[in-house]
Structure formats: structure tokens, C-alpha cells
Amino acid sequence: MCLCDRVSRIMYLKSKLSWNVVLAAENLDIKGLMLQKAIITRLMADFAAKKASKDLGYFLAVSTVLSIGEGKVRQQSGDVLFPVDFSCITFKMLTGEVLEGVVHKILKHGVFLKCGPAENVFLSQKKMDDYQYVPGENPYFMNGKSSKIEKGVVVRFLVIGERFKEAEKVFEAVGSLEGDYLGPIS
Template identity: 35%
Template sequence: MFFVIERWESVALRPSQLGPEYLASVEALLRQQVEGKCLQSVGYVVCVIRVLQHLPGRIQDSTGLVVVAAKYQAIVFKPFKEEVLDAVITDVNKLGLFAQCGPLKVFVSRASLPPTYTFQEEDAMPSFSDGSLALRSGGEIRLKLLGVRFEASQIFAVATTNGDYLGPIEPRETSAA
């Protein structure tokens, strides 16, 4: 799920960054500091929309850097337990499969696949197949999150495909008009 949040963050400017481009330096450092980071409380910061407010900077005694507190607005991605997502399969092995949904890495264990799917190791690309549809690297899958774990720079999840409307997403055929 995507959200728009407002949050305060402190950035440290070098004395050379003070001057006419002061506000641009604050925004650039803020973007560099938070974009692409995973914050436990808010999720994965996709991008900073804008800086809403900044307080006057304070000089750090020991370093000479100017520390500025800035309030910003950002788009964050925070997946929740029981959420249904579409993902791209990145790896398949006999224990299950791994999929990617944006910054979220998902593992679907073999036990969380429908019982009709069996592991096909002898193919050129390993896959789980039920005879008509196959789950292999590069394919799309709809899954339901069972648990989500946040780490310093990544989000991991465990998911299942047991349920209505879950499983492989068949490629759509484009009709030539």
C-alpha cells in the first residue's frame, strides 16, 4: 500500500553549502538521505514530494556542520499482513519461489502453493507446474502476504498462493487491430 506522509528529518550541511543555494542544498541532502531507505515506522520511502518547512540551522560544536531540521512530504510503500499483491517471480527452487514486488522481496514456500503444483527440476528453467500453468522465473504471480519484516534497507515478506484468485497471472494476449 502506498501512503503520503509528513515527517521531520535533520540534515547536516557543510559550510560550503551555505549561500544562495542553501535551500536547494537542504532539499538535495534530504532526498539523498531518505529516498530508497526503509524506515521501520513508515515503510520504504519511494520519493520526497517536497520540503514543507525548515527550521534555522544550528552549528555543531565538534564538526562545524550546520544541522537543519526539515519537514518533508514523501510517498512511502508499506505492505501489510493479509494484503494481496502482484509480483514478478525472480527465482524458483525445490523449497519454494522468490518474487519481487517493487522493493519488497517475497518468499512463497512449497507448502504455501496449491497441492496440485509439483516441482519440475528437469526443465531448462526450474518451475512449479500443475500441468496447464507454470510458475517460473520472469512470470507474474498474485499472492497474499502472511508476514512482513522490515530491515535497515529492505523489506521481506512471506506469502501464500492458496486462496481464491491467487496464483499465476496468465499473460494477456494482445489482439491485432
């Protein structure tokens, strides 16, 4: 299931996951609601710390806790492991997808865009139809139709490649303006 944010027109994915949540014995409470709150709090902390995965993209939000299974005591530590099923919202750029990003860095050979949680989307000058680099204190790219790409401008682009950097848990992508209805948005 995909959800579309009307303002930024970025595609998000809704995923169902099953994770094990581990609680230290001292965090356990006999009262059911307090235990449930502790499990959900720990799930949220683990979710935020994970940041992203190659298959699902960036982890943005837990939307629904579907079920919390029976706890199992770990023999060595005494911690209790709870299987938790939940749904979440993720963001992943896919090759061939048309997205929008905001220009945040301009170089002689192209621009870098921020697109949702992804900050490393490179748009090479070679993939920007007839745009020319204009140097100066605030450099920009301009084409023959006076269309301007500068810092802060929203650009609609085609994703032509993406990769996941496991160590940093970030995605990098390469975009193109070659195609209909791509480029700066008025």
C-alpha cells in the same frame, strides 16, 4: 493516504516526516535560493542513503518539501542544522495484503518473487494449492489446470508474514496462494 500503481498494483504509502538536515559551513551561501537548493540536495542524499525503516518500509521518493526551519549552528563543528518537514512515498508490505510480484528464482521447495523494491518474497510449495515442481533446465511449478509458475511470471499472492532485517535495511516476506483469485496472472 495510499496510492495504487495501475501497472503493478502495489500499494504505496504517503508519509510526512521531520528530519534534521546538516550542512557544512562551507556549503552555506547567503543567497536564499542557493541555500534552499543545498538543503534539498542534502535531504535527498540522506533520504536515499537511509533506504528503509521498520515502521515506514522502503523510502522511494521525496514528494514535497513542506517547510525548512531556521538553521542552528552546532558549536563544536560549525555545521548548521536545519529542521525540514517533507512528505514522501514509501512501500511496505503488510500481513494480510494481496500484492503482485514477479518470479525471479525457482527452487524445489518454492519460488522467490520481486515485489516493488522487495526482492525476498518467498512462496513455499506448501502454500501453493496443488502446484507441483517440474525439474529441468528451466524448472517451474504447474497445477492440474495447466497453470504455470515460471521465471518472469507475475503472481498475485497474499502476504502471510514479513520481517525487517535492520543490518541490511531490507524486508523479507512469506506469501501464499491459498485464497480466491490468487496465482499467476494471464
